[in-house]
Amino acid sequence: MVVDPQIESALRLSNLRDVPPEVLGSILSTAIEVRLPAGSVSTREGERARHVELVITGALRLFVVASDGRTMTVRYCRAGAIIGAVSLFAPEYATPVTTQALVDSRLLKMPAAAVTRAASRDVRVAGAFLSELGERVMSFIYEIPGNAFATVRQRVARHLLDLSLGLEVGRLPDLQRPGELAVSQSQQDLADAVGTAREVVVRVLRELREEGVIRTGRNRIVIADPVRLAREAEWNRSS
Structure with a gap:
């Protein structure tokens, strides 16, 4: 399977880097590339669709919106970042943030069903997403006091x-x-x-x-x- 060099580079930067190509092939074969112009939104807070994307190029921000309209960015994502992993495994899920491109960006949208199927069959895929979820938990734990006390x-x-x-x-x-x-x-x-x-x-x-x-x-x-x-x-x- 021929993979775009920029996608290969993003995969090497991601938690999927140790998953063998033949295993990743079952996921990537049905993945779809999406181009996001600067300022555009890929997912909105409250959406219930399960999703997982790999940032190929560019930069995006994930932010929440207060009732008075103020926003706060909780994460910046660049090449190699995985977005939406928690949606694959949470029993009930609604997207807690809005994702917006800061500059022209490319995302690889991986089918949720293909990812969860691969994770259930191969411990290396499951381990990659466990690492991703662990990083997200630790980053948000750090984010709470940083926003509350800073x-x-x-x-x-x-x-x-x-x-x-x-x-x-x-x-x-x-x-x-x-x-x-x-x-x-x-x-x-x-x-x-x-x-x-x-x-x-x-x-x-x-x-x-x-x-x-x-x-x-x-x-x-x-x-x-x-x-x-x-x-x-x-x-x-x-x-």
């Missing part, structure tokens, strides 16, 4: 770092220097990601800019001092 400044710092470590925004010759990181993100998008008002994010960015940690341009933020920003992102420095 200040807005700390949340902004963390989201800037998360976005900069994987989004292909290209070099910014007018802003970016060697060793710096760049983020293509508006102030409103950043406010939506951390679950606060745009005015609060504007104030935090101004403080970070005055301290020399970042520089800003039109819908672009350059992290001039990544090490210092990483320290800012630590919500519990005593742990």
Whole structure:
């Protein structure tokens, strides 16, 4: 079975990397590739269909929406990330988040029935998804105190770092220097990601800019001092 090189690369980055090709073939033979333009949504909160996707290229965010319309990003997904694994094994399932492409992205949608059938027949497939579910549990356990106890400044710092470590925004010759990181993100998008008002994010960015940690341009933020920003992102420095 001939597999797209970018799909092969994504599989090597995923928890499916140790599953033999002949076993994966039963899943991939009926998988469908989906292209998502930047800003488009692949699944919405509350949908009940079981689903599992592999991110081939690009970057997506998974977010929740409060009753007042505010949003909060709970996960960023890049090449190799598996989305929706819990839907395959939960007895009753409704998608708890909305998944949106941050940049043009490609997903490989794997049929839920084919995946669960392969997992029931081959311990290596089952083990791969157990590892995936374990990672998701640990990441969300960490996410709870990070969102509950971190200040807005700390949340902004963390989201800037998360976005900069994987989004292909290209070099910014007018802003970016060697060793710096760049983020293509508006102030409103950043406010939506951390679950606060745009005015609060504007104030935090101004403080970070005055301290020399970042520089800003039109819908672009350059992290001039990544090490210092990483320290800012630590919500519990005593742990």
